[in-house]
Amino acid sequence: MSDTLPELRDGESQLEFDPLERVDAELRFIGRIHTPWQRGDCPKNVTRARESGQGASITLEPGFAEGLTGLSVGDGILLFYWMHQARRDLITQRPRHKPEAQGTFALRSPNRPNPISLAAVRITSLDLAAGRIGIDAIDCFDGTPLLDIKPSAPAVDVPPVQP
């Protein structure tokens, strides 16, 4: 991995192999997310981003806009996006606010073997012809690559109540 990555904190550990020693599937970015945020001023999570009152927007690449047909202003959507600045080799991590390291799959950290992030947002404006969507708020850097948009389905996107 890159020489410019930060040092590991106490309790953090790396995979003993490069997860991309084997490539199993390939992604195409379908657009970009435009936000007010850069490294250094990005809200820590989407709740903070919502509290900031700052909206954001998405532009799709040519050809993909037709895929928005059927969505409307006010709809809830899920955005799947690519954390292209994340490291993929951390298997335990210690967030600054936690005393002990935890497994990557027990954390929402952007650093993970496949750095796909998820955000649930609401559509505030929609230009189908231009492939441009306004959204209420999101906590990612300006220019983050977009992978997918799905309609939100709260009844299934939350785990079932325990029996």
Next chain:
Amino acid sequence: MSDTLPELRDGESQLEFDPLERVDAELRFIGRIHTPWQRGDCPKNVTRARESGQGASITLEPGFAEGLTGLSVGDGILLFYWMHQARRDLITQRPRHKPEAQGTFALRSPNRPNPISLAAVRITSLDLAAGRIGIDAIDCFDGTPLLDIKPSAPAVDVPPVQP
């Protein structure tokens, strides 16, 4: 795309280009999902899968199990998995139960430019040493490749209420 793909239905349309004419990022499968389902008997959605009473399980590939540290039986998790049998060129689709075609991004269909699926499930058993997780239910084929596991966070995984 493959010659064996089904015919398009009325109103369905394809991208005018192969979305993989440009590859922007690469994925590594971290494990597999084991289910009772094959093509032909798979529940239509996770609600039906839950109603079936049939559980499922995940096995992680060697090296990734340490990433489960901090998860427990009873926890809600989000699974990100790869629909390796999906087609990636459909930009409008007409589900069997709908009268008109809709954009791919307005549907939860597995067919999409980046065929990443999401399921919210609950952990029913956990073998950290073996990298094996039991889950309550899921609506995917046996052997589906797994991309990521995140802890569920219902407060942020559902869009905010409209102002």
